[in-house]
Amino acid sequence: MKLQLALDLVNIPEAKEVVKEVEEYIDIVEIGTPIIKIEGLRAVKEIKEAFPGLEVLADLKTMDAAAYEVQKASEANADIVTILGVAEDESIKGAVEEAKKQGKEILVDLIAVKDIETRAKELDALGVDYICVHTGYDLQAVGKNSFEDLQTIKRVVKNAKTAVAGGIKLDTLQEVVKAQPDLVIVGGGIANQEDKKGTAAKMQEMIQQG
Numbered sequence: 001m002k003l004q005l006a007l008d009l010v011n012i013p014e015a016k017e018v019v020k021e022v023e024e025y026i027d028i029v030e031i032g033t034p035i036i037k038i039e040g041l042r043a044v045k046e047i048k049e050a051f052p053g054l055e056v057l058a059d060l061k062t063m064d065a066a067a068y069e070v071q072k073a074s075e076a077n078a079d080i081v082t083i084l085g086v087a088e089d090e091s092i093k094g095a096v097e098e099a100k101k102q103g104k105e106i107l108v109d110l111i112a113v114k115d116i117e118t119r120a121k122e123l124d125a126l127g128v129d130y131i132c133v134h135t136g137y138d139l140q141a142v143g144k145n146s147f148e149d150l151q152t153i154k155r156v157v158k159n160a161k162t163a164v165a166g167g168i169k170l171d172t173l174q175e176v177v178k179a180q181p182d183l184v185i186v187g188g189g190i191a192n193q194e195d196k197k198g199t200a201a202k203m204q205e206m207i208q209q210g
């Protein structure tokens with residue numbers, strides 16, 4: 001099980017500061033959609049240059065022109081690129097094909113997918129690398145989480161790695177770890193804490209203990 005730090009509401013220098021603090025306790029650093037929208041793929045490139053030992057995920061949340069966007073993220077040295085599960089199958093296939101060509105991985109974000117079970121099975125058959133259940137900020141605000149959806153994908157996904165994101169904190173991590181996803185994605189649960197290093201260390205310890 002890996003730990004991914006998601007950075008969303010910071011600029012590039014702030015992102016570097018946070019990563020520097022928690023570097024030894026995380027496996028993957030995510031350059032979040034807001035950062036990429038504001039700073040561009042330059043953010044991915046700069047973080048990979050600064051932290052070559054970490055995998056870097058570009059959270060493009062691609063919806064169309066998928067092969068092109070995966071190609072551009074690969075040029076910026078992303079290791080993993082995200083696409084939305086609600087995208088057309090043709091887009092998913094384009095992303096997977098381009099990622100294979102570039103030696104990269106595709107994570108599909110199931111945000112806003114209504115029938116998680118059916119779509120997860122379809123995506124699994126399309127050869128994606130990760131399938132991720134995700135409660136975005138706007139649903140977190142009305143008290144939702146993805147813990148039940150995680151059980152669903154754990155049951156039906158046979159080939160891809162499973163991932164979970166959305167509002168995971170130190171006090172909810174144990175429940176997530178119990179479901180044994182391959183990847184746990186944490187943003188504010190680390191980045192908004194006073195003691196980021198201590199929190200990331202504790203989270204990595206819980207993940208290791210499984």
Ligand SMILES: O=C(CO)[C@H](O)[C@H](O)COP(=O)(O)O
Nearest residue numbers: 006165166167168186187188
């Ligand atoms: O993709 C995202 C929002 O769309 C976030 O990166 C993801 O939800 C993780 O952050 P947090 O743990 O703060 O919810």
